[in-house]
Amino acid sequence: MYKKSNEGGSDIPIYGIVDERTKTVVYQGDAYTGRFMLFAVLLDVFIRGLNPNNPFITSNWDLILIVIIGGLISTAYQIKNKVIFNRPISRSVIFIALVLGFSAIIAFTVTCFFLK
Numbered sequence: 001m002y003k004k005s006n007e008g009g010s011d012i013p014i015y016g017i018v019d020e021r022t023k024t025v026v027y028q029g030d031a032y033t034g035r036f037m038l039f040a041v042l043l044d045v046f047i048r049g050l051n052p053n054n055p056f057i058t059s060n061w062d063l064i065l066i067v068i069i070g071g072l073i074s075t076a077y078q079i080k081n082k083v084i085f086n087r088p089i090s091r092s093v094i095f096i097a098l099v100l101g102f103s104a105i106i107a108f109t110v111t112c113f114f115l116k
Contacts, residue, residue, distance in 0.1 A: 021083075022083050025077070025078060025081045025083045026078060026083060028077065029073070029074040029075075029077035029078050029081075030074055032073055032074065032077055033070040033071070033073050033074040034070075036066075036069070036070055036073055037066055037067070037070045040066045040069075040070075041063075041066060044057075044062055044063065044066065
């Protein structure tokens with residue numbers, strides 16, 4: 001009924017060897033994030049409907065905060081279930097540092113050269 005492949009799993013820098021357990025934990029963490037963001041945006045729309053004069057809400061920082069907290073929920077769930085740092089920590093930390101470094105360079109370039 002199910003087609004099984006002979007490969008044991010692929011090697012991804014942040015997760016290590018990806019197997020069924022890793023996929024299940026990642027999907028569950030993303031499900032928790034999705035549920036949180038769904039109800040947080042619902043509550044945010046309700047609060048915006050009341051038309052408050054709060055500068056935090058009118059400047060959309062509340063939406064950015066919802067996305068950041070959602071990402072932290074998924075990351076914390078994956079760390080708790082030992083999916084992200086399941087391998088030697090140096091390789092995962094180097095990968096995350098490279099991604100953050102490239103993101104910072106792109107953000108700096110955009111702000112300096114394109115938003116004048």
